[in-house]
Amino acid sequence: MAYQVSKSDDExxxxxxxxxxxxxxxxxxxxPWTGELLDExxxxxxxxxxxxxxxxxxGTKFDSGCGWPSFYExxxxxxxxxxxxxxxxxxxxxxxCANCGSHLGHVFPDGFGTPTGDRxxxxxxxxxxxxxx
Numbered sequence: 830m831a832y833q834v835s836k837s838d839d840e841x842x843x844x845x846x847x848x849x850x851x852x853x854x855x856x857x858x859x860x861p862w863t864g865e866l867l868d869e870x871x872x873x874x875x876x877x878x879x880x881x882x883x884x885x886x887x888g889t890k891f892d893s894g895c896g897w898p899s900f901y902e903x904x905x906x907x908x909x910x911x912x913x914x915x916x917x918x919x920x921x922x923x924x925x926c927a928n929c930g931s932h933l934g935h936v937f938p939d940g941f942g943t944p945t946g947d948r949x950x951x952x953x954x955x956x957x958x959x960x961x962x
Contacts, residue, residue, distance in 0.1 A: 834880040834929035845879060852952045853879045853931040856916075856923070861896025864953020873960040874904070875951075882928035884908050884956065891943060897934065897950050901943035909949075911936065924949060931955065 842850045851857035866875070875885040875898070885900040893899035903909045907927055914923040914935065924933045933955045940948035 832928060832930045834882075841879070849878055849954055852954050853933075856932040858934075859897075859952045859954050864897060866898050866953040866956055866958055867896070869898070869958055871958075871960045873958055875900075875956045875958055877926040877929060877931055877933070878955050878957045879931040880926060880929035881957070882908065882926055884926065884933070885949070885951070887961075891940070893940065893948050893950070895948070895950055898953050898956065899940070900949040900951065901940045901945045901947055903949065909933070924951070 836844070838854070841854050845853060852859060869887075869890075872887045874883050874887070876883055883904050886904055889900045889902050891899055891901060910925040910927045910930070912923045912925060914921045921935045921937070924936050925931060926933060934949065934951040937948045937950060938946060940946050
């Protein structure tokens with residue numbers, strides 16, 4: 830897929846630094862319960878840490894108990910790209926930023942008690958947060 834924001838691996842690595850590059854461009858996963866946005870409770874918007882595209886609104890964030898920030902829907906269906914992921918011997922749905930193709934996390938159909946039933950389990954390091962002013 831052609832993305833609106835496209836850079837070379839060297840450009841991404843220079844922009845993001847080692848930790849963010851590993852998650853956003855190589856689909857690594859940060860350790861649970863370590864992300865600085867896990868306990869963020871202010872109103873605002875979560876954006877892609879690679880390109881700044883809006884991804885999730887704070888009103889859709891919920892405490893799923895999984896150790897990563899969780900949301901029940903993206904800001905718009907077209908804001909994220911969903912891709913079948915068969916790595917690690919299981920079938921999951923990877924979530925990528927539709928603007929730049931960066932790996933954000935995975936979505937699972939176990940968001941019990943949410944309006945959609947989905948749990949977008951995102952790496953905190955893959956997101957930035959812009960609080961409402």
